[in-house]
Amino acid sequence: MVPPERTVPDRCPGVLAVHEAADGGLARVRLPGGVLSVSQLQVLTTASVELGDGHLELTSRANVQLRALQPGAPVELSERLYAAGLLPSITHERVRNILASPLSGLDQHSRYDVLPLVGELDRLLCATPGLAALPGRFLFALDDGRGDLASAKADVAVRMLDGQQGELVLAGVATGVQVPAERVVEVMAAAAEAFLSERAEQESEAWRLGEMEDGPQRVQKRLGLTSGPTGLQGGSAPAVAGAFGGPRGGVVVTVPLGVLGAEQARALAEAGSAVRVTPWRSVVVPGGQCAMDGLRRVGLVLEADSAWNGVTACAGRPGCGKALGDVRGDARRVVPGWSGGGRVHWSGCERRCGKPGGEFVDVVALGGGGYAVDGVAMGVDEVRAQ
Numbered sequence: 001m002v003p004p005e006r007t008v009p010d011r012c013p014g015v016l017a018v019h020e021a022a023d024g025g026l027a028r029v030r031l032p033g034g035v036l037s038v039s040q041l042q043v044l045t046t047a048s049v050e051l052g053d054g055h056l057e058l059t060s061r062a063n064v065q066l067r068a069l070q071p072g073a074p075v076e077l078s079e080r081l082y083a084a085g086l087l088p089s090i091t092h093e094r095v096r097n098i099l100a101s102p103l104s105g106l107d108q109h110s111r112y113d114v115l116p117l118v119g120e121l122d123r124l125l126c127a128t129p130g131l132a133a134l135p136g137r138f139l140f141a142l143d144d145g146r147g148d149l150a151s152a153k154a155d156v157a158v159r160m161l162d163g164q165q166g167e168l169v170l171a172g173v174a175t176g177v178q179v180p181a182e183r184v185v186e187v188m189a190a191a192a193e194a195f196l197s198e199r200a201e202q203e204s205e206a207w208r209l210g211e212m213e214d215g216p217q218r219v220q221k222r223l224g225l226t227s228g229p230t231g232l233q234g235g236s237a238p239a240v241a242g243a244f245g246g247p248r249g250g251v252v253v254t255v256p257l258g259v260l261g262a263e264q265a266r267a268l269a270e271a272g273s274a275v276r277v278t279p280w281r282s283v284v285v286p287g288g289q290c291a292m293d294g295l296r297r298v299g300l301v302l303e304a305d306s307a308w309n310g311v312t313a314c315a316g317r318p319g320c321g322k323a324l325g326d327v328r329g330d331a332r333r334v335v336p337g338w339s340g341g342g343r344v345h346w347s348g349c350e351r352r353c354g355k356p357g358g359e360f361v362d363v364v365a366l367g368g369g370g371y372a373v374d375g376v377a378m379g380v381d382e383v384r385a386q
């Protein structure tokens with residue numbers, strides 16, 4: 001792979017480094033493993049209403065964003081998040097990018113509950129001064145064995161093979177290196193440090209391991225890890241909307257376009273004792289089966305065949321100054337008429353922010369109300385899932 005030529009610094013937003021968007025400040029709050037307690041969700045909801053536009057945006061890395069922050073609001077926001085335990089490190093806040101299988105420990109497909117490892121990895125990252133230099137895009141993933149995070153192509157991932165060990169996956173490539181469960185966190189942090197060392201040695205500007213020439217091989221060599229045959233096979237689809245059974249059970253709730261209104265957030269907070277934000281614009285509520293009717297009443301989706309399940313969109317107008325269309329408004333107008341099925345991503349311009357991994361129908365605004373669908377120009381009412 002040809003290393004990218006960087007012309008701009010890493011401006012990945014955080015809570016302390018707010019991005020100035022067309023509609024005001026945009027703060028991204030890292031949620032390792034997507035996990036939020038009820039009280040933390042309430043803090044975020046109140047902050048979105050009092051300091052932002054009243055919505056929480058769910059991102060493709062299972063984080064949340066608040067938009068339209070007015071001048072002065074970011075300071076107030078950071079104080080509230082610090083008090084709620086959502087900003088445990090000033091120096092490392094933008095490197096706490098840790099995905100975890102959202103149904104880990106909840107259903108029968110979970111080979112190993114990785115949620116405790118998420119907390120351990122988060123603490124180790126924050127306690128390692130050198131790792132504050134990781135780019136804001138560098139991503140860790142802990143897969144409970146089902147393979148649902150394969151398409152995320154995390155820089156450093158471990159997918160559990162059974163209750164004892166997992167396999168190291170670097171930049172989406174299985175290494176065949178088996179790691180005992182008790183060493184998973186230490187090996188992942190060491191791989192991130194090895195990336196930074198290689199980056200410095202090569203004077204590379206890579207933000208991701210896959211952008212560095214022979215990056216995965218270099219990291220593996222630096223760690224002294226020898227490849228063997230991979231024990232990984234296939235993967236599984238994202239968690240499907242609706243109720244699920246298993247050891248604990250719960251519900252998967254699709255949030256249309258990943259935009260959670262205050263009323264919806266409050267309904268989720270009342271549905272269980274915690275929630276897990278997924279990388280697929282949905283939320284898992286462990287033990288939330290009794291609350292399904294109330295969640296539907298506020299416009300959340302619990303039907304596996306709903307067209308909303310596969311639809312994502314970037315901010316578009318008015319939030320982004322580069323947008324050539326109000327993609328969320330247009331999607332809200334036409335998606336309810338679809339019969340469901342297929343993944344579709346709406347973008348306000350060619351950058352395609354927030355696009356999903358894997359295959360999807362590519363809908364890009366052309367300006368003047370038109371869209372290119374997989375490269376074919378058409379009017380918005382002709383856009384369909386395929």
Ligand code: SF4
Nearest residue numbers: 314320348349352353
């Ligand atoms: S894809 Fe374009 S319009 Fe959409 S958020 Fe990104 S830069 Fe803005």
